[in-house]
Amino acid sequence: MEDLTNIRETTNLRREQRGVFHNWSFYQLRKFIEYKAQAKGTPVxxxxxxxxxxxCSHCGYLAPGNRKSQTLFTCQACGIGLNADFNASQNIRQLGISLLSSLSVNQRNVGGYRPADKLTA
Known part of the structure; x- marks a missing residue:
């Protein structure tokens, strides 16, 4: 998942969006997800x-021009076109997989260890 720590300080919003955004509980969402994941034995x-x-989640090419609009991602290198949110989610997924694979077996299996409490990249 995205680390949403300090998101309110790092996000630029139009005036009419601020009220809704600042009333939204990112911390509460995080805790709900952690609770459900822990019940299933899934790391967060x-x-x-x-x-x-x-x-680009397909070839890894990074360029500001890849993000054509709020909804459209088109890679300038390989030409793949995807929904922008889907593309970003695939990149976040891959970062999580890389982070998880960098942990040793002992770190993943320590009793009571909850990666959501300990890890940020």
Missing amino acids: LFVNPKNTSKT
């Missing part, structure tokens, strides 16, 4: 979302 990892919306 938080990654830095920087450039995930501008990087």
